Amino acid sequence: MIQEYESDVVVVGGGPAGISACLQLYSMPGLKVTLLEAEHEPGGIPRTCGPGFGLRDQHCFRTGPSYARHLADLLGKTKVQAYTETTAVSVTPGKDGEPHLVETVSPQGCSKHFCTSLILATGCFESSRESRLIPGDRPAGIITTGTLQQQVKARQLKPGSKALIVGTEHVSLSAVLTLKRAGVELAGLVEQAARPLTYPAAMLAFKTFYRFPVYYQAQIKAIVGKQRVEGVLLDIRGKERLVPCDTVVMSGRFRPDTALAETAGLEMDPASRGPLVDQDFQTSLPGVYAVGNLLRGADMHDLCALEGKAAARGLILAMGQDRQPAQAQVRVATRPPVRFSSPQFVDLSKIDLTGPAMAQTCSIQLAETLSNPVLKVWSGANLVWQKKYRLLVGRTRIVLPLVCFNLSAIDPETGLLVTVG
Amino acid sequence: MPGCQAKPWFSKGVDLPEIQQADVVIVGGGITGISIGRELSRYQLSNVVVERQADVAMGVSKTAGSLIYMGLFQAASLAIKDLSGQGDLRAETETERMRLLWQGFQDFDVLAHELDIDHSHVGVLFLARNKEEEDQLNRFSWLAQHIPGGTLTQLNREELFALEPNLTPDAKRGLIDTTGTISVFGPEYVIALYENATANGLQVLLGTEFIGLEKCPEGLLVQTSQGPIQARYVLNCTGKYADYSADRAGPGRDWNLSFYRSQALILDKSRAGTISNIVGIPPAPGKIDWLYPLGEGNIHVYGSNYDHIEDRDFTATTREHFDDAIKRMQALVPSLTEKDVITSYVGVRVFNDKSVDEHLIESPQGNPLFLNVLVRMPGFTPSPPLARKVVGILADKGLNLEPKEEPFQTTRSAIPRFRFMFQNERDRLIDENPAYGRIICRCEQVTEGEIVEAIKRGATTLQGIQFRTRAGMGRCQRNFCGAKIMDILARELELAKQDVTYKGPGAELVTGGVAS
Numbered sequence: 056m057i058q059e060y061e062s063d064v065v066v067v068g069g070g071p072a073g074i075s076a077c078l079q080l081y082s083m084p085g086l087k088v089t090l091l092e093a094e095h096e097p098g099g100i101p102r103t104c105g106p107g108f109g110l111r112d113q114h115c116f117r118t119g120p121s122y123a124r125h126l127a128d129l130l131g132k133t134k135v136q137a138y139t140e141t142t143a144v145s146v147t148p149g150k151d152g153e154p155h156l157v158e159t160v161s162p163q164g165c166s167k168h169f170c171t172s173l174i175l176a177t178g179c180f181e182s183s184r185e186s187r188l189i190p191g192d193r194p195a196g197i198i199t200t201g202t203l204q205q206q207v208k209a210r211q212l213k214p215g216s217k218a219l220i221v222g223t224e225h226v227s228l229s230a231v232l233t234l235k236r237a238g239v240e241l242a243g244l245v246e247q248a249a250r251p252l253t254y255p256a257a258m259l260a261f262k263t264f265y266r267f268p269v270y271y272q273a274q275i276k277a278i279v280g281k282q283r284v285e286g287v288l289l290d291i292r293g294k295e296r297l298v299p300c301d302t303v304v305m306s307g308r309f310r311p312d313t314a315l316a317e318t319a320g321l322e323m324d325p326a327s328r329g330p331l332v333d334q335d336f337q338t339s340l341p342g343v344y345a346v347g348n349l350l351r352g353a354d355m356h357d358l359c360a361l362e363g364k365a366a367a368r369g370l371i372l373a374m375g376q377d378r379q380p381a382q383a384q385v386r387v388a389t390r391p392p393v394r395f396s397s398p399q400f401v402d403l404s405k406i407d408l409t410g411p412a413m414a415q416t417c418s419i420q421l422a423e424t425l426s427n428p429v430l431k432v433w434s435g436a437n438l439v440w441q442k443k444y445r446l447l448v449g450r451t452r453i454v455l456p457l458v459c460f461n462l463s464a465i466d467p468e469t470g471l472l473v474t475v476g
Numbered sequence: 477m478p479g480c481q482a483k484p485w486f487s488k489g490v491d492l493p494e495i496q497q498a499d500v501v502i503v504g505g506g507i508t509g510i511s512i513g514r515e516l517s518r519y520q521l522s523n524v525v526v527e528r529q530a531d532v533a534m535g536v537s538k539t540a541g542s543l544i545y546m547g548l549f550q551a552a553s554l555a556i557k558d559l560s561g562q563g564d565l566r567a568e569t570e571t572e573r574m575r576l577l578w579q580g581f582q583d584f585d586v587l588a589h590e591l592d593i594d595h596s597h598v599g600v601l602f603l604a605r606n607k608e609e610e611d612q613l614n615r616f617s618w619l620a621q622h623i624p625g626g627t628l629t630q631l632n633r634e635e636l637f638a639l640e641p642n643l644t645p646d647a648k649r650g651l652i653d654t655t656g657t658i659s660v661f662g663p664e665y666v667i668a669l670y671e672n673a674t675a676n677g678l679q680v681l682l683g684t685e686f687i688g689l690e691k692c693p694e695g696l697l698v699q700t701s702q703g704p705i706q707a708r709y710v711l712n713c714t715g716k717y718a719d720y721s722a723d724r725a726g727p728g729r730d731w732n733l734s735f736y737r738s739q740a741l742i743l744d745k746s747r748a749g750t751i752s753n754i755v756g757i758p759p760a761p762g763k764i765d766w767l768y769p770l771g772e773g774n775i776h777v778y779g780s781n782y783d784h785i786e787d788r789d790f791t792a793t794t795r796e797h798f799d800d801a802i803k804r805m806q807a808l809v810p811s812l813t814e815k816d817v818i819t820s821y822v823g824v825r826v827f828n829d830k831s832v833d834e835h836l837i838e839s840p841q842g843n844p845l846f847l848n849v850l851v852r853m854p855g856f857t858p859s860p861p862l863a864r865k866v867v868g869i870l871a872d873k874g875l876n877l878e879p880k881e882e883p884f885q886t887t888r889s890a891i892p893r894f895r896f897m898f899q900n901e902r903d904r905l906i907d908e909n910p911a912y913g914r915i916i917c918r919c920e921q922v923t924e925g926e927i928v929e930a931i932k933r934g935a936t937t938l939q940g941i942q943f944r945t946r947a948g949m950g951r952c953q954r955n956f957c958g959a960k961i962m963d964i965l966a967r968e969l970e971l972a973k974q975d976v977t978y979k980g981p982g983a984e985l986v987t988g989g990v991a992s
Contacts, residue, residue, distance in 0.1 A: 057903050093915065142915040158899055160923075162910035165903040183953035185819035190793045193821075195938075195978035195985055198958070205959040212973055212986040237990045277792055282982030301987070312952075314919060317746055328815075 058166040062089040062136070064370065065157050065170040067143045067315060070099020071356040072347025072363035073176035074126045075112060079367035081133040086371075089168060090130070090137040091159055097130055097137060098123030099178065101356055103204035105232050112360035120208075122356070141166070146173065146319035148340045155342060172342045172370050175330070176363060177315050179348035181226070182308040184278070189221070189305075191278030191288070200230040200306045207237045215302030219287050220244045223251035223269065224307030224450055226353065228261050234304070241267040242300040245289060247274060250424040252307065252449040270296075278303060307450065309352030319343060327351040327395035333384050334401050334417075335369030336362065344370060351397045351420070354452050386470035392422040393473050394450075403465065406457045416454045419473055423449040430455070433472045437464040447475075498524040498679075500870065501698045501707040503686040503721055505529070506537040507666050507859050508851050509713035513680070514673035515863040516870075520878040523678050524707075526700050528685040530980030531940045533666035536715040536855070538943075539740075539791075539823040540662045541778075542770065543754075544857045546581045547626020547656020549600045550574075551619040552759050553854060557825075559736075559782065561761045563833070569622040573834050576858040576865065578624050583860040584658060591668040592890035595660040596771040599753035601631075601640060603647040603808075612758035613651050626656035642750050642809050657754065659770050662856060663943040671933055672888040677880075682936075683980065686714070689725040689846060696845050709870055712848045715855075716788050716826045722848055728840030731830035731850075736782035737790060738764060738823050739797040741805070743816040744951050748773030755808055765804050767812075772920075772946070775812070779804025782825065791822040818951045825853055837866060844873060891929045891944060895921040916964070917957040919950020927961060931968040938962065939979040958985070 064080055066073045069092030080088045090097070101108055104119025117125060130137060141161040149155045154169040181199040196215055198206070206212045219242040220230050227244060234241060249272050251258040262269060276288040276295065286299045311329035321330040322339035329350040330338045336346050346366045347359035384400040396419050406415060421428075425447050432440040432455065440460045447453060455473070465471065500516055502509045505527030516523045529535070543549065554565045568574065588595045604610040620626050631650035637643065639652070674680060685701040695708040714721040722729045748769070756766025762782035767775050779801040798820070805812050828836050828850050835858075836850040849866055851858075871877050892905060894912060905925070906913035912925030922945045930944035938954070941947050941961055948954040948961065962985050966973045977983040 057899055093918065140914060142918065144915070144921060160902060160906070160913055160915055162906065162913035164906050164913060165899045167899075180952045180955045183818070183951075183955060185953045186817055186951065188795075188798045188814065188817060188820070190795045190798065192792045195983035199955045201955050202958050206986055207990055210959065210963075210973070211990045213988045213990050215987050274795075276795065279792075281789070282978075282980065283984065312918075313746075314951075325815075 056164070058164065060089065060166060060168045061154070062087045062168060062170045064088045064172045064174060065155070065168050066090045066174045066176060067157065068092065068099070068176035068178060068347070068349070069094070069097030069130075069137065069139070070176060070178050070347065070359070071101065071112070071126065072178075072359040073099070073174070074130050075360035075363035076174050076176060076346060076367040077135045077137075078129055078133065079364040080371070081135055083371050088135045089170070090135055091141050091143050091157065091168070092137065092139045093142040095140050097127045097139065100201070103208040105229055108356060111355075111357035112364075113357075143315055144318075146175075146315060146343075148319055148343060172344065172374075174344040174346060174363070174366055174370070175316055175349055176345075176347045177312045177349050179309040179311050179352045181305055182310055184303070184305050187305065187308065189275050189278065191275070192280055194278070194280040194282055194284050196280070196284035196301050197278065197303045197305065200226050200233070200304055203230060203233055203304055207233050213237045213239065215239060215284075215300075217242050217300045218302035218304055219298055219300045220304045220306050221275065222246065222306035222308065223253055223258060225253045225257075227306040228253060228257060230304050230306045231261055231265055231267070235265060239302065241265060242298050243268040243270060245270045245273050245275065245287075247272070248423045248449065252424055252451070254448060255446075307353070309348065311349045311352055313349065316345065316349065321345070324395060324399050326389060327397055327399070329397070331400065332398045334398050334405055335373065336366035336398065337369070337373075351395055354418070358452060385465065385467050387417055387473065388470060389419060389473045392425075393475055394420045394422050396473055401457060401471075403462060403467065406460075406462065415457050417457055418452045418454050420452065421447055421449045421475060425449070425475065428475050431474050431476065432460065433474065434465040435469040437461075437466070439464050439471065496704070497706045498522045499707070499875065500524070500709045500711065501526060501696075501705055502711045502713055504535070504713035504715060505532040505666075505670070505680060505682070506535050506713065506715050507533070507540070507662070507669075507856055508715070508849055508862065509711070510666050510669045510673060511859040511863040512711060512713065512849070512866050513678045514669050514676070515867045517673050517676035517678040518879060518884045520880050521875070524705060525678065525680045526684040526686055526698070526705075527680065527682050530683055530937050530977070531935070531943070532670045532680065532682070533663040533943070534979070535717075536824060536826065537662050537666050539821050540854070540856055541823070542660060542662050542776070543768070544581060544584045544595075544658040544660055545600075545625075545656055545854070546578060546623055546857070547600070548602065548616060548620040548628060548651065548653035549657045549754070550577065550623045550625070551616050552602075552756075554619070555616070556759045556761060556764055556782070557827075557853065558761050559827075565619055566622060568833055569619070571833055573852055573858070574623070576835075576861045577854070579861040580858040581625050584857075587860060588658075588660070590886050591672055591888045593660060593665055593668045594771060594890070594893070595658050597655070598657050598659045598769065599652055599654045600657050601636075601650050601652045601753040601755045602758050603636060603643060603650045603755065604758070605644070605646045605648060609757055610649065613649070616758050617651050620653065626653040628653050640751055640753060640755060642811055643755065644808055644810055652753065659768065660856075661770075661943075665856065667944055668888055668890070672885065675888065676885050686721055686724060708845065709873065709875060710846045711866065712846065715851075716824055718826075718848060718850050722840065725846050726840065726843050728842060730840075731828045731836065733788075734827050734829065735785050735788045736762070736825045736827070737785045738778065738780035738782055738825070739793055739801060740780065740821055740823065741777040741798070741801050741817050742819045742821070743775040743777065743812065744818050745773040747775055747812060747816050750775065750809060750812065757808070765808065767805065767808055774818070777801055777805045777812075785824070788824060788826075791824060793820050793822055819953060827852070835862065837869060891926050891933070894923045894926060895946075916960050917945075917947035917950060919952050919956075920946040920948075922947035922957075924964060927964050928968055931965065936965070936969060937977050937979050937983075938965070938985065941965070962986070
C-alpha cells in the first residue's frame with residue numbers, strides 16, 4: 056500500500072542545510088515538518104569529513120562526524136518527522152495553491168508526501184573525471200574526494216598506494232589529509248590555473264608540512280593504465296611529464312545535485328547549474344525553496360546551514376501570503392570570470408539594515424584566483440557598487456553587501472551585472 | 477593458479493573438470509560468439525564459450541554504436557565504411573551480407589520481445605546545409621531505396637524544423653527514414669543472449685584465455701589459461717584479436733586486420749528531448765557526424781573520423797578528439813555544450829583485408845575443424861542469421877544437429893527496471909523484497925534489489941553491474957554509488973573488498989585496509 060502523508064513543510068536532504076532548516080521551522084509552534092533523507096542516518100557529507108566544522112552556525116569547532124552527530128541530535132529533540140533510507144524520487148508542484156507532492160521510495164515501500172511548502176537541500180557532488188573531459192584510459196583507481204572519504208572514513212579502506220590529486224580547492228587539502236590518514240603516498244596536486252583555488256597560505260603550509268609538489272598551469276594529457284591507473288601524463292607549460300601513481304583523486308569542481316529539482320521543472324541557472332532563487336531562497340515555483348549546495352556546488356557547510364535557517368525564516372514569514380515567484384524581482388547577472396550569483400534575484404524592498412543578515416547578501420564565485428581585483432556591480436551604464444580587494448580566491452564564496460549598493464542607481468528592468476577587473 | 481579457489485569471475489555455473497570435453501568451443505564472448513553459442517544450444521551438443529575478460533561483451537561489442545539498422549542508416553554505413561572512396565555502394569546492397577543484415581533486422585523485434593531487451597525505434601534524419609550536402613542527400617536518398625527496411629521522406633526547411641527545432645539554423649532541407657533504425661544498448665543485448673543461452677545449457681568460461689590448439693585423435697585439444705578442453709570444432713569469434721587467436725590455433729592465416737578508432741561523447745539526460753531523431757549530415761568515407769537520442773534519454777555524440785591506428789588497444793580518449801567532437805556537435809545542434817558531457821568512449825572498428833565487403837567465415841588450410849568467424853561490421857544487426865549460417869557450416873562439416881528433447885527456452889526476462897515503473901508497481905516489488913526500496917544509484921534510480929539480481933545472474937564487477945542495471949552510468953559517474961556497489965558485490969560474492977574490481981583482475985577498486 057502506498058502510504059500518504061500531509062505536512063506543512065517537507066524538507067528533502069538531511070545535511071547541514073536541510074537539518075538547519077528543520078530546526079528553524081520547528082521554532083514555529085504547530086508547524087508539521089517532515090525531513091526526507093536518502094542515507095541511513097541524517098548528517099550529510101560532514102559525516103565523512105575532517106576537522107573544522109560548526110564555526111559560523113553552531114558556534115563550535117568540531118570534526119565533521121561530531122558536527123553531523125550534533126545536528127542529528129538537535130534534530131532528534133524536535134518533533135520533526137525524519138524518514139531515513141527514504142529517497143525522494145519526484146516532485147510534482149501543486150498548481151493554484153494545491154499542495155506539492157513528493158514521492159518517495161524506501162525499504163518500507165512507496166509514499167506520497169503532500170505539503171504546502173517544500174525545501175530542497177539535496178547538496179552537490181564533485182565533477183567526475185569523465186565530465187571534466189580528462190583524456191586517457193579508463194582504469195580503476197580514479198575517484199572523487201567524496202568517494203575517497205567514503206572509502207577511508209566510512210569503510211577504513213585504502214584506495215591505493217600513491218595518489219595524484221586533481222585540483223587545488225579547499226577540498227583538495229581535505230583530500231590530502233584523508234590520503235595521509237590512509238597511509239597513501241602523495242604524488243602531488245595538479246592545477247590548470249597559475250595559482251591555487253584555496254588560500255595561498257594554507258596551500259603553502261600543507262605543501263611544506265606534507266611535502267608534495269603542486270603542478271600549476273598543468274593540463275592532464277592522459278591518464279595511463281588499462282586495468283588500474285599506472286600514471287598521469289601532464290603537460291606543464293608545454294613540457295610533458297609522466298607522474299607515476301595508482302590513484303587519481305578528482306577534487307572540487309562541485310556541481311549541484313539537481314536530479315530531484317529537475318523533476319519539479321524548476322527553472323535552472325546555466326551559470327550555477329542550480330535552481331534560480333530569490334533572496335528568500337524561493338525558486339521559480341511559489342512555495343518551493345532551494346538551499347545549500349544544491350544552489351551552486353560547494354560552499355562551506357556552515358554557510359549552507361545558515362541558508363537553511365534563512366530560508367525557513369523567509370518561509371515562515373511568507374506563510375499565509377500569496378505565493379510570488381522569484382522572477383518578480385531584480386535579476387543579478389554575471390560576466391566571466393565571475394561564475395554566477397546566488398541568489399539570482401534580489402528584492403530591493405527587502406534591503407534594510409534591520410532585516411536578517413542572510414537575506415541581505417548575494418554571493419558570487421570567481422573562476423580563478425585574482426590579485427588586486429576590483430569587483431563592480433552595474434545596472435546598465437550605472438555603477439552601483441565597487442570594491443577593490445588585495446586577493447580573491449577562485450571558487451570560493453565572495454559576499455556582495457546589498458545594503459551598500461547605490462539603490463537609487465538600480466533600474467529594476469535592466470537588473471544588475473557583476474563584473475571583475 | 478593451481479590449488480586456487482575458482483574466483484567468481486572465472487566461470488558461470490560450471491567448473492572446468494566437468495567440461496573437459498565439448499562438441500564446440502567458441503573463443504570470444506561478444507555478440508558473435510554468444511549468438512552462435514545460443515544457436516548451438518538448441519541442439520543435443522555440449523558447447524563452451526571461453527572469454528578472456530571478466531564478463532561478456534567486453535571487447536568491440538561494448539563500444540559498438542548501439543543500433544540495429546537498415547534503410548538510410550545502412551546506406552550511410554556503407555558510405556562511411558567505404559574507406560577507399562572507390563567502392564561500388566550500389567553493388568554492396570545486393571550482397572549476401574546485405575541479405576543477412578535484412579534478415580537480422582527483421583529478426584530483432586521478436587528476439588527483443590522474447591529476451592526482454594530494452595529497445596526503441598528511432599528516426600534517422602540527415603540535413604543539408606549547402607549545395608554539396610544537398611547533392612549528398614539526393615545520393616543517399618537514391619542509395620537507401622535499394623536497401624530494405626527504410627521509409628524515406630524528403631523534408632523542406634519548415635518540416636525539418638517542425639520535427640527538430642533545435643537544429644542548426646543553417647540547415648536547408650532534410651531526409652528522414654522513420655522505420656529503418658532501432659536503438660538498443662549493445663552490452664544489454666549480449667547479456668540477454670548470454671543469460672538465455674546459459675539457461676539452455678551453453679557453458680561460458682569467463683576469465684579464460686585461449687592459448688593454443690593441438691590436434692588429437694578425437695579432434696582438437698583447446699589449451700586455455702584454465703586447462704585443456706577437448707573439442708570437435710573450434711570457432712574463432714575474437715573480433716579485434718581474431719588474428720592473434722588464428723595464429724594461436726596454427727599456421728595458415730592469409731589475411732590481416734586493420735583498425736580504425738573513433739571517439740564518442742555521452743550527454744546528460746537533462747538534454748533529453750533536444751533532438752528526437754538521430755540527426756547528422758550525409759557522411760563521407762571515414763567521417764561520422766551525428767547525434768543519437770538513445771532510449772534512456774542520453775544523447776550520444778559521434779563527431780569523429782575513422783582514424784587508422786596500428787595499436788588496436790589505443791582506446792584512450794584524447795583532448796584533440798574531445799574538442800573536435802564538441803565543435804562538430806555544435807555544428808549540428810548549437811545549444812549543446814561541453815557542460816552536458818557526462819562521459820565518453822572510444823570505439824575500434826576492425827576490417828580484414830581478404831574479404832572487404834563480406835563476412836570472412838572459413839577454415840585455414842589443413843585445419844577444417846577450426847573456423848575463423850570475422851564479421852564485416854556492423855556486427856549486431858546480422859548476428860541472429862549469421863549465427864544460423866555458422867551453425868549450418870558446422871553441420872556441413874559433420875556436426876550432427878539433433879534438436880534437444882526438452883524444448884528450447886525462447887524467453888528470458890530482464891532485471892526489473894525500477895526507473896520505468898509506476899509507484900504502485902514499485903510498492904508491490906518492495907513488498908516482496910525490501911531491497912528494491914533502497915536506491916543505490918540516485919542519478920539513474922537503480923535499487924539494491926536490481927544490483928543483487930544482476931550479481932545472481934553473473935555480474936562480478938562494477939562494470940558488469942553498470943551494464944546490467946545502469947547503476948553508475950548517470951551524471952555523477954559512481955561518485956555516490958561506487959563504494960556502495962563495491963559493498964554489495966563483496967557481500968553477495970563473499971569477497972574481501974580489496975578483491976572487488978571495476979572490470980576484472982588488476983582493476984581492483986581499493987588496495988587494502990587502513991590501519992586504525
